[in-house]
Amino acid sequence: MKPRHKRFAFIGLGLLVLGVATVLILNAFQSNLVFFFTPTQVASGEAPTGRSFRIGGMVEDGSLVRENDGLTVHFIVTDTAKRVPVTYKGILPDLFKEGKGAVAQGQLIANGTFVASEVLAKHDENYMPPEAADALAKAKASGAQQSKSLVVPQGKKESL
Amino acid sequence: MIPEIGHFALILALCVAVVQGVLPIYGAMVGNSALMAVAKPAARAQFLLVVIAFCCLGYAFADKDFSVLYVASTSNSQLPLHYRLAAIWGAHEGSLLLWTLILTVWMFAVTLFSAHLPETMRSRILGVMGLVSLGFLLFMLTVSNPFERLIPAAPEGRDLNPLLQDPGMVIHPPMLYMGYVGFSVAFAFAIAALLGGNLDAAWARWSRPWTTVAWCFLTVGIAMGSGWAYYELGWGGWWFWDPVENASFMPWLAGTALVHSLAVTDKRGGFKVWTVLLAIMAFSLSLLGTFLVRSGVLTSVHAFATDPKRGLFILAFLAIVIGGSLALYAWRAPRVGLGGSFAMMSREGMLLANNVLLVAAMGSVLLGTLYPLFLDALDLGKISVGPPYFDAVFVPLMVPALFLMGIGPLAQWKKAEVPDLAKRLRWAFGVSVVTALVLPFVLGAWTPLLSLGLLMAVWIVTTAVIGLRERLAHVGGKSLLEQVSLVPRSYWGMLVAHCGIAVFVVGVTMVKGFETEKDVRMNVGETATIGDYTFRFDGAQDVVGPNYTAARGAFRVSLDGRETTTLYPEKRRYAAQNQVMTEAAIDPGLLRDLYVSLGEPLDEGAWSVRLYHKPFVDWIWGGCFIMALGGVIAISDRRYRLAWRKQEPTVQPSAGTARRKVA
Numbered sequence: 047m048k049p050r051h052k053r054f055a056f057i058g059l060g061l062l063v064l065g066v067a068t069v070l071i072l073n074a075f076q077s078n079l080v081f082f083f084t085p086t087q088v089a090s091g092e093a094p095t096g097r098s099f100r101i102g103g104m105v106e107d108g109s110l111v112r113e114n115d116g117l118t119v120h121f122i123v124t125d126t127a128k129r130v131p132v133t134y135k136g137i138l139p140d141l142f143k144e145g146k147g148a149v150a151q152g153q154l155i156a157n158g159t160f161v162a163s164e165v166l167a168k169h170d171e172n173y174m175p176p177e178a179a180d181a182l183a184k185a186k187a188s189g190a191q192q193s194k195s196l197v198v199p200q201g202k203k204e205s206l
Numbered sequence: 207m208i209p210e211i212g213h214f215a216l217i218l219a220l221c222v223a224v225v226q227g228v229l230p231i232y233g234a235m236v237g238n239s240a241l242m243a244v245a246k247p248a249a250r251a252q253f254l255l256v257v258i259a260f261c262c263l264g265y266a267f268a269d270k271d272f273s274v275l276y277v278a279s280t281s282n283s284q285l286p287l288h289y290r291l292a293a294i295w296g297a298h299e300g301s302l303l304l305w306t307l308i309l310t311v312w313m314f315a316v317t318l319f320s321a322h323l324p325e326t327m328r329s330r331i332l333g334v335m336g337l338v339s340l341g342f343l344l345f346m347l348t349v350s351n352p353f354e355r356l357i358p359a360a361p362e363g364r365d366l367n368p369l370l371q372d373p374g375m376v377i378h379p380p381m382l383y384m385g386y387v388g389f390s391v392a393f394a395f396a397i398a399a400l401l402g403g404n405l406d407a408a409w410a411r412w413s414r415p416w417t418t419v420a421w422c423f424l425t426v427g428i429a430m431g432s433g434w435a436y437y438e439l440g441w442g443g444w445w446f447w448d449p450v451e452n453a454s455f456m457p458w459l460a461g462t463a464l465v466h467s468l469a470v471t472d473k474r475g476g477f478k479v480w481t482v483l484l485a486i487m488a489f490s491l492s493l494l495g496t497f498l499v500r501s502g503v504l505t506s507v508h509a510f511a512t513d514p515k516r517g518l519f520i521l522a523f524l525a526i527v528i529g530g531s532l533a534l535y536a537w538r539a540p541r542v543g544l545g546g547s548f549a550m551m552s553r554e555g556m557l558l559a560n561n562v563l564l565v566a567a568m569g570s571v572l573l574g575t576l577y578p579l580f581l582d583a584l585d586l587g588k589i590s591v592g593p594p595y596f597d598a599v600f601v602p603l604m605v606p607a608l609f610l611m612g613i614g615p616l617a618q619w620k621k622a623e624v625p626d627l628a629k630r631l632r633w634a635f636g637v638s639v640v641t642a643l644v645l646p647f648v649l650g651a652w653t654p655l656l657s658l659g660l661l662m663a664v665w666i667v668t669t670a671v672i673g674l675r676e677r678l679a680h681v682g683g684k685s686l687l688e689q690v691s692l693v694p695r696s697y698w699g700m701l702v703a704h705c706g707i708a709v710f711v712v713g714v715t716m717v718k719g720f721e722t723e724k725d726v727r728m729n730v731g732e733t734a735t736i737g738d739y740t741f742r743f744d745g746a747q748d749v750v751g752p753n754y755t756a757a758r759g760a761f762r763v764s765l766d767g768r769e770t771t772t773l774y775p776e777k778r779r780y781a782a783q784n785q786v787m788t789e790a791a792i793d794p795g796l797l798r799d800l801y802v803s804l805g806e807p808l809d810e811g812a813w814s815v816r817l818y819h820k821p822f823v824d825w826i827w828g829g830c831f832i833m834a835l836g837g838v839i840a841i842s843d844r845r846y847r848l849a850w851r852k853q854e855p856t857v858q859p860s861a862g863t864a865r866r867k868v869a
Binding site: 055056059060063064066067070071073074075077078079080081082100112115116117135136137138140141180 | 440550558559562563566569570573574577587588589590591592594595596598599602603725726727785786787788803805806808812814816
């Protein structure tokens with residue numbers, strides 16, 4: 047092969063791999079991106095049914111109920127404006143607490159309950175998942191302060 | 207007083223770094239050897255000064271000096287001494303100091319093992335490293351000073367994050383940083399070559415051992431981080447495709463590509479421009495990793511900084527280093543030249559394909575990691591890219607790379623014949639296919655992925671055996687022992703590292719295929735069965751640790767009615783931050799791990815419990831350590847030892863050729 051042909055061959059090979067990688071990536075993106083919705087968005091019907099997504103907000107105080115099997119739990123995630131009931135079967139992360147931020151991944155079923163396949167762990171007592179913090183901030187900004195029973199953590203991100 | 211000494215030492219180190227970054231490079235440009243001679247003592251002085259600073263911080267921790275803000279915020283008087291010392295790198299400021307310390311350690315090592323380098327080369331390398339160190343010192347002294355005082359002193363320190371109070375934490379960050387920062391040497395070599403405009407086989411031979419050492423450290427560091435996540439997070443997972451993990455994995459992929467590309471530059475003088483680009487890429491990704499992990503862009507256990515100034519500084523530093531080196535690359539690379547020609551079907555061709563695949567894989571990881579950040583920054587919504595994405599992209603890209611890994615080492619340089627290769631490899635192929643088809647049935651379940659994983663693992667091992675047999679026959683020598691000793695260590699290193707990959711692949715495949723997990727509620731005396739093992743819960747008792755209280759459960763494990771072991775998982779509550787933490791109990795084994803972690807206490811002494819049976823999971827980390835071992839064997843090769851032992855004034859390309867024949 048002449049050097050020029052070879053260069054073409056190499057460029058072709060590189061483009062081929064790049065193309066395959068792009069197809070793979072687009073494909074994977076299509077089916078595996080997980081979108082995030084706030085409870086307000088879920089309440090207004092923006093969230094999809096039959097597709098996995100994440101919600102985040104505060105776990106409402108006094109809303110955690112455990113079934114007799116010790117594993118299935120029900121709780122309510124709220125952004126202080128709207129509330130979404132969540133069901134989860136499994137062991138909750140160490141730092142999951144009522145009145146604290148949480149993010150759950152799962153699907154919305156017909157009766158409006160969010161069935162979580164995963165409740166995300168936080169790493170630190172004072173750390174609020176960014177999605178949850180965002181959801182609270184958005185709800186606050188829209189001025190829809192309805193639920194008063196909540197303990198909204200103020201200044202939880204205080205520096206050390 | 208002691209913290210001020212540390213602070214002062216850092217300021218002095220900054221001054222030295224300025225001198226080291228400017229004079230030797232200028233000296234090399236104008237050919238002034240007096241200026242170039244500054245590099246070596248400056249690097250050593252900087253090393254000494256940073257060591258002093260580091261010791262001062264260590265002393266403040268040992269002494270429980272809570273008038274130092276950093277000490278007060280990451281340790282506690284009840285924290286045991288070894289964790290207080292590990293807390294030096296338990297948060298942002300200290301881990302940057304560790305980074306800088308390790309950078310100066312590498313600089314010091316370069317001054318020790320560079321007697322054989324031409325003076326211009328050495329002074330350029332140390333100059334570039336001095337500039338990198340300048341950036342980090344400036345960062346520490348301006349926005350993230352570990353010696354900042356807290357006045358009045360805190361009566362008691364906030365504790366170290368309980369997740370980090372673990373032996374793995376003591377060793378994982380230094381290992382990882384040795385790897386990250388080690389690529390700065392390869393980077394400095396590349397920049398020095400671009401500045402000098404001469405890049406020959408000798409250059410590759412000099413920078414190869416440095417790159418391999420850094421790669422070994424990075425491999426071990428990542429494996430340890432993965433192991434830590436496995437037993438400390440209590441979720442039984444070993445890799446989550448978490449952005450922080452990706453941040454360490456991307457430099458590893460680029461570094462792996464670099465190690466292979468350097469082999470071609472060293473042996474054949476090819477891939478020169480590409481090698482330089484990879485060296486820049488590997489170090490840039492290390493810096494990007496630091497930025498991602500330390501800037502607070504990603505929220506995780508690793509992200510400490512919430513100060514936007516810090517993020518901005520790192521971003522600017524990143525832009526300067528990456529932008530600057532790529533600009534230099536664009537300007538100077540044409541001078542370096544492309545290197546020798548070769549056919550598509552040759553060892554070079556296969557290594558090139560390996561490189562392309564590794565870089566493509568790296569790119570897909572980069573995209574999956576950064577895409578959510580971009581969307582968020584542009585306010586286009588919040589998304590997360592989870593493990594399914596990475597699995598779907600990464601596996602198809604790695605399978606051809608693993609397949610080529612079997613053929614590559616057997617192919618001739620320059621040009622290989624396909625029929626010849628096919629003939630030599632046919633029984634390896636046969637054995638692999640048969641094993642891959644039959645073994646899953648023997649193990650009890652056939653799935654395509656299981657079969658594919660086993661196929662790749664067996665393929666790598668069998669082709670390695672063929673390669674070794676041919677090699678042994680080729681070297682001559684009377685006895686087997688003599689033959690073995692005649693095969694160069696670099697070849698052994700490659701074989702061992704490749705077999706490490708096979709071990710790793712077996713681990714991943716078996717865990718994915720056969721692991722079982724169970725979340726159950728267990729009353730006292732109740733049993734649960736998982737993967738042939740029966741666990742009996744004997745209740746939980748309260749225990750008291752140095753800085754925590756815990757509930758410790760007891761689980762008697764039996765197999766076929768015979769008691770094998772008792773596991774004691776804990777649920778700890780750390781007093782200082784009132785933080786709850788799960789401490790899993792693991793019974794490790796060559797063929798399986800048993801894993802128990804406590805969930806929550808329920809009524810009447812019952813607990814929710816998570817049980818795992820994980821076949822071959824330890825092979826995952828075992829494989830990584832074998833890979834690193836391969837790297838260590840490779841750098842003990844004779845040719846490097848010769849190079850370091852005596853001075854080689856100027857190595858002509860022909861000397862490289864002669865040596866190649868010896869090897």
